[in-house]
Amino acid sequence: MTARMENIIGILLAVAVTAATLAFGGKALLDVLMRLAIFGLLALSLNILVGYTGLVSFGHAMFFGLGSYTFGLLMQSGAVSIPVAALLTLVAALVWGGVVGMFCIRLDDIYFSFLTLAFQMLLYSIIVGFVSLTGGDQGLMGGIPRPPFLGLDLTDPRQLFVVTMAVFVTCVLIIRQIVQSPFGFALRMIRDNAERARFLGLPVQRYKLIAFVLSGLFGSISGILMSLYVSGAYPNFAFWSTSGDVIFMIILGGITVFLGPLIGAAVFLLLNDNITRMTEHHGIVMGVVLLAVVLGLRKGFLDLLDDWWRARAGAVR
Amino acid sequence: MTVRLSIVGLMKRFGGVVASDNVTLDFAPGSLTAVIGPNGAGKTTFFNLITGKLKPDAGQILLDGVDIAGRSQSEIVRRGIGRAFQVASIFPRFTVEEALTAAVLTHRQQTSSMLRRFPLPLALARAREIMALAGLERVASTPSRFLSHGDQKLLDIALALALEPKVLLLDEPTAGMGPEERWQMIERVQTLWREVGMTLVFIEHDMDIVFKIAQTIRVLRYGKVLAEGTPDEIRSNADVIEAYLGTSLEASA
Amino acid sequence: MNAEALLGCFAAPACIVTQVSAGMIIGMLIFLVASGVTLIFGVLKVVNFAHGSFYMLGAYLALTVYGASGSYTLAVLAAVVGVGLFGTIFERFFMSRVYNADVLMQLLVCYAFILILDDVVKIVWGGDFLKMGMPREFALPPIKVWDGYVPPFYAFLTVFAVAIAVLVGALLRFTQFGKIVRAAAVNRQMVSVLGINTSLVYALIFGLGSMLAGLAGALAAPVRAAVPGMGFEILIECFIVTIIGGMGSMAGAFIAAIGIGLIRSFGSIGFPLASEGVMFAIMAIMLLVRPAGLFGRKAS
């Protein structure tokens, strides 16, 4: 499929879903789709690292937290409009991702996971500790002002929904483009055999850093959408359990198929909501499901499909 | 005689083991050379030193007169020394065609593009050329991890070819193959060398192969150069006979 | 940042003694957990991300047994044996299945157990802070050191942790078991060719590492409140310690743990908000200057 066809199909699909939801869906469906878009984007952005570069970040929630808090604080300051705040948030994510990434990519394998986790917990402790600015445990209180811009009023849930879907589909298409570009295949080379890639003359470290930053940028966009959606920001956005959840989503859906993480996010949210409704002991049930997937299937759902497909067609994804 | 690659007084110690002991050797442009020697003679170490995987303790490695000893691996690759590994080093989830295209893109420094789609047509065309050269067209769309052992080694060599090296180092291209497969492989290598015209150095344990195809032979033992010369000279060299009869013959079979 | 308070403390020997002893016990607890992680990683080449949860389990087990029996000795024993057994079962039935899988899978198995154990603890012990209080055995007058006073339990904890570390070190260095373990760490195949049951060795090592976590939990119970999620906090500190100390180095972990403990304790006076930041800064500097850590041999 050519890039243009992908883009057209993606946009048409998003428009159709958005229009249908606005026409026939109630508030509940709106909410479900909005959360799916937010967590789907978060999972897809993490998969740039996990699935395509072979770097298992266990600290991806740092970008989610960073995005929502930076954006929320900027909006609460009242000094900037929504697009400007979003842009500044991206700059913040770029800087944070660049600096943290420089440390993290020095280590491989499990140590990379440690370090990302550690930096995420650093951000978390800053958020919780810096009470005067962030509201500490309570999160950003008082709501996030959403002054109209370009004729859009994001205090209206339906308009917010449309904007969220638009941002979501744009980001997904951009990520798709990135992973299908020569750069994306260079990342796959690193994932498959970094030593050999280095020997072909690929500047492996630099590419890892770029992948880290990109993944963080999209993660922070997801954070921005989240803070708009809940009109606030909470410390658990940057907590390890959020990082764990995102990895969980990725593994549920599968890491080798582009849309795997999105499917995973859908399955995860479904599971999560139902379990929360049925029992308090959410951790046990999720843990057991996770064990079943990891030890039973050993792969995500779409990975299994993909294996079967690749055995027939045989192309790297 | 013009020289492409010239090694002067190369030293490398691992604790008590001297894996490269004052090795001095020249390789002419477009030559086909075999490096032989018993297990542990320091052959792989010799390659590791040339390609920058190991830093030499002393000595020079001159590529077209420029000393590259101690430079980074990526710089040495860029200057034109390619290598395939004793154990094939490939990209398991790439198809053969994808792997070669990616290698070509890397060599042409076109991997930084995020706006275009893989594969770029020119790189793909070049990858297909290399596949034809290496005889890998039949498995073009097979994921590398499903390839036979021999094809994996061939792909490893093809990946090195993508870098258009002036010097290509092959570490035991026939290792782990059956007799028939070996000959196919070595004929492939010979054809490649003839068609591409690079300087080719290979390590090989099978003496029939070595004496049949190498123009010149270099013998290492205990990290030292024991002998060098044409196959005929080596065959009648007293030191070499002594060395191979002295050690177990299995090592040379 | 409260420089005045910090300087004030440095000027008063009593304050120094209090803070150093507090720092030492924090450091020793981190060290015990980190040494378990290091031991397991050194031999099995897997990282037990759930090790902090084992520590938590140890603390709760100790609480319960102490409450029931009134004997702290029994409480420590129960935590060590209980968590050791749990670790061995965890290794046999779960971790061993993903030894050959990639890091992601190993991490997820541990993550699943972190989720499950946190919840189990909540069900059994409730979600609130639980305190053991100073065990009866240690209801003694404080020890006078220099110009200050050290609670006897603090002194005991520090000495005991060091003794255990020395003991484990000796076990690995001087016994037949230790020889096998060290050989298995280098080359598993070779050892199993020699007719040694390496699966058993792995399970034992995992059990031993878990016992260290259980012990740390039991030692923490009198001085720290137990709460679900306490495992994760120490896990992060333990990773920082492994990175600063050098991966796989017990001596490095020991020194780094004491350092972190002291920073935590003095930081609580001088820079309460930034003590976490200082820890990370040290780790970051270490990664830049000596990526292999204090005692690490080779960068990963």
Ligand SMILES: Nc1ncnc2c1ncn2[C@@H]1O[C@H](COP(=O)(O)OP(=O)(O)OP(=O)(O)O)[C@@H](O)[C@H]1O
């Ligand atoms: N990285 C290393 N560290 C320590 N010793 C090494 C290292 N690499 C090689 N050696 C030692 O150097 C000597 C030469 O090894 P090398 O691998 O170069 O031999 P070789 O000629 O390639 O042998 P083979 O025919 O078995 O492949 C051996 O004694 C080997 O043990």
Ligand SMILES: [Mg+2]
């Ligand atoms: Mg060799």
